[in-house]
Amino acid sequence: MAAWRDGMVPFAAALLGWQVLVWIIAVPPFILPGPNLVAIALWENRFVLAENAAVTAVEVIAGLALGAAIGAATALNLMMSATARRYLLPVLVFNQAVPIFALAPVLTLWFGYGIASKVIVTVLIVYFPVTWTFYDGLRRTDPGLVDLARTMGASANRILWRLRVPAALPAFGSGLKLAAIYAPVGAIFGEWVGASKGLGYLMLLSNGRAKTDLMFAAILILALFAVCLHAGVSAFARRLDAYATGTQVRPAGRRDAQGSG
Amino acid sequence: MSGPPGIAIRGRFAFQGGQDLSVERLEIPAGQWTCLLGPSGVGKSTILRELAALETGADFDGRVETTDGAPLAGRIAFMGQSDLLAPWLDVRGNVSLGAQLRGETVDIARRDALIDRVGLKAHAGKHPPALSGGMRQRAALARTLMEDRPVALLDEPFSALDARTRAEMQELAFQTLERRTVVVVTHDPAEAARLAHRIYLVAESGLTSLPVPPAAPIRAAEDPATLSAQAELLSTLRRAA
Numbered sequence: 001m002a003a004w005r006d007g008m009v010p011f012a013a014a015l016l017g018w019q020v021l022v023w024i025i026a027v028p029p030f031i032l033p034g035p036n037l038v039a040i041a042l043w044e045n046r047f048v049l050a051e052n053a054a055v056t057a058v059e060v061i062a063g064l065a066l067g068a069a070i071g072a073a074t075a076l077n078l079m080m081s082a083t084a085r086r087y088l089l090p091v092l093v094f095n096q097a098v099p100i101f102a103l104a105p106v107l108t109l110w111f112g113y114g115i116a117s118k119v120i121v122t123v124l125i126v127y128f129p130v131t132w133t134f135y136d137g138l139r140r141t142d143p144g145l146v147d148l149a150r151t152m153g154a155s156a157n158r159i160l161w162r163l164r165v166p167a168a169l170p171a172f173g174s175g176l177k178l179a180a181i182y183a184p185v186g187a188i189f190g191e192w193v194g195a196s197k198g199l200g201y202l203m204l205l206s207n208g209r210a211k212t213d214l215m216f217a218a219i220l221i222l223a224l225f226a227v228c229l230h231a232g233v234s235a236f237a238r239r240l241d242a243y244a245t246g247t248q249v250r251p252a253g254r255r256d257a258q259g260s261g
Numbered sequence: 262m263s264g265p266p267g268i269a270i271r272g273r274f275a276f277q278g279g280q281d282l283s284v285e286r287l288e289i290p291a292g293q294w295t296c297l298l299g300p301s302g303v304g305k306s307t308i309l310r311e312l313a314a315l316e317t318g319a320d321f322d323g324r325v326e327t328t329d330g331a332p333l334a335g336r337i338a339f340m341g342q343s344d345l346l347a348p349w350l351d352v353r354g355n356v357s358l359g360a361q362l363r364g365e366t367v368d369i370a371r372r373d374a375l376i377d378r379v380g381l382k383a384h385a386g387k388h389p390p391a392l393s394g395g396m397r398q399r400a401a402l403a404r405t406l407m408e409d410r411p412v413a414l415l416d417e418p419f420s421a422l423d424a425r426t427r428a429e430m431q432e433l434a435f436q437t438l439e440r441r442t443v444v445v446v447t448h449d450p451a452e453a454a455r456l457a458h459r460i461y462l463v464a465e466s467g468l469t470s471l472p473v474p475p476a477a478p479i480r481a482a483e484d485p486a487t488l489s490a491q492a493e494l495l496s497t498l499r500r501a502a
Contacts, residue, residue, distance in 0.1 A: 153363050154363060
């Protein structure tokens with residue numbers, strides 16, 4: 001909880017600075033509304049915001065889950081098959097080299113204005129960090145342990161599932177944490193390109209109608225959602241880590257207190 | 262287990278760096294402890310890994326023979342310098358790792374008896390981070406014993422332990438691995454003087470068989486004969502460098 005408290009300090013300071021700025025420069029509210037106006041817009045449009053936030057949340061979570069699953073499957077394949085390494089690794093780099101933002105309009109053209117195109121944009125963004133970190137973890141499994149397993153007569157498959165996968169769970173968790181940061185960006189961008197629902201759609205709409213206070217309210221909700229998502233995924237990653245290292249889950253921020261020894 | 266095999270190895274290891282190690286003839290007697298003594302980096306572990314059919318990083322041109330003519334594959338248990346315990350498994354899980362990796366059912370009674378024998382009964386449910394270095398190496402020993410192979414290859418198994426724990430572990434390992442063919446790689450003359458039926462000095466020039474104290478191992482660490490053998494080994498080791 002200390003992390004939350006610490007996080008609130010700069011947040012409160014930013015709010016205060018924002019309000020003071022609005023008072024001093026006295027810009028019209030459609031250019032920069034103060035936090036008080038945003039709060040009012042937030043309350044008055046709570047149902048609209050909630051409805052659109054739910055759509056975005058579904059897109060983000062579905063994209064994250066699907067992207068993580070496909071990424072994990074790819075990493076396992078890369079680990080097990082030299083053919084996969086030969087043909088899949090270049091594709092992976094290609095996937096990362098092509099800006100997803102450039103693909104988004106085409107995806108909307110192919111998959112429509114509904115949820116599907118946003119989920120796919122999110123999957124494409126999430127896929128790389130999950131694949132790469134998990135594959136790296138699988139590869140870096142203690143070679144001594146793998147040697148030991150070979151002298152014990154273990155098959156490559158059992159070495160993968162019983163040793164490499166558990167040993168790579170912390171790396172997988174890191175990939176998920178990165179993915180959780182990128183995922184909302186993917187969904188929002190998908191909505192910007194073409195949507196009829198979602199927080200990204202609402203931002204564009206309110207911006208076009210000079211309802212800047214509502215746009216800020218939507219950004220606030222999105223930020224809040226992203227923070228919660230990251231916190232949830234981090235907690236999950238900590239559990240993976242604790243399992244793989246055979247240690248208890250310790251409170252966040254106290255992790256370095258335990259020496260190895 | 263129809264009696265452990267003796268092993269003979271002869272050949273040349275060519276390392277990637279350009280130097281090589283030639284093994285004129287290394288004889289590992291059946292059911293006894295053979296120590297490969299030498300400085301770090303000379304290729305002791307390479308010989309051991311070749312016996313274990315593991316990647317050595319060197320080209321081996323030569324032969325490994327057994328007294329019973331059967332290949333070594335599937336008959337060796339390996340124990341390394343670090344305990345190599347899987348942190349996500351408790352002591353029980355680690356001791357029965359081999360069976361799990363082969364997809365066999367675990368002989369639970371035997372597993373628990375071995376955990377008891379290495380003195381970890383009270384810690385059987387603990388994960389490696391909760392164990393001391395000595396306990397972890399005991400767990401590794403129990404895992405080696407669980408494999409029940411006639412040949413045990415030990416790569417500096419006790420070098421990371423403090424002196425007292427090391428002495429205890431040497432005794433425990435010697436008792437529990439009795440009547441197996443054991444090869445120990447070590448850089449510690451004291452360890453060789455205590456444990457070995459046969460000692461080979463591994464140096465860049467090759468392998469030399471060294472005299473062992475007259476008493477049968479395991480020898481008391483404080484016995485004057487053991488101590489003088491240890492001193493003798495140390496000076497041989499230093500001359501070879």
